[in-house]
Amino acid sequence: MTFTINNHQPDPLGRAVHASSRWFAFMGGMVLLGLALMTVISIVGRYFFSLPVPGDFELVEMGCAITVFAFLPYCQLHNGNVVVDFFTMNVGAKTRSRMDSLGSFVFCIIAALLTWRLALGGYDMYRYEEQTMILGLMRWWGFIPIVASLALLTLVCFYTGVRQWSNKSI
Numbered sequence: 249m250t251f252t253i254n255n256h257q258p259d260p261l262g263r264a265v266h267a268s269s270r271w272f273a274f275m276g277g278m279v280l281l282g283l284a285l286m287t288v289i290s291i292v293g294r295y296f297f298s299l300p301v302p303g304d305f306e307l308v309e310m311g312c313a314i315t316v317f318a319f320l321p322y323c324q325l326h327n328g329n330v331v332v333d334f335f336t337m338n339v340g341a342k343t344r345s346r347m348d349s350l351g352s353f354v355f356c357i358i359a360a361l362l363t364w365r366l367a368l369g370g371y372d373m374y375r376y377e378e379q380t381m382i383l384g385l386m387r388w389w390g391f392i393p394i395v396a397s398l399a400l401l402t403l404v405c406f407y408t409g410v411r412q413w414s415n416k417s418i
Contacts, residue, residue: 265403306380356409
């Protein structure tokens, strides 16, 4: 059974989860757009003027990580993850819904563990004052939006798991 996406959730948690996921995805898109523009400027500057954007690869590295994690809650909320349904094609809607729910709860546990470990990793970067080589940017700055995205992903996975278990639209 495919769940319909209902942007007008009756419950406050549903509205908050949808709005937050959209906002994170939008901000991730803005970061990605900024990276694309910076890359074009760096390539043009390097080719025509021998003047690339200093530390462009550092910015792309950090920005891509932020972008990927920012898209995860929205992707989970809208069932955008890859699903191998070869074994579940012929099961009933309720069984498939329950299996999807269990998958969401397992993903919730994984997201919570990643949130915890990356928060500790970011704190270590802060404590040791780890910096990028060219620009000297503090590496822990990138962990803030990543950990926030993972915390939201944990909430979204729990929310979708509950909704799938009760066979309601997400």
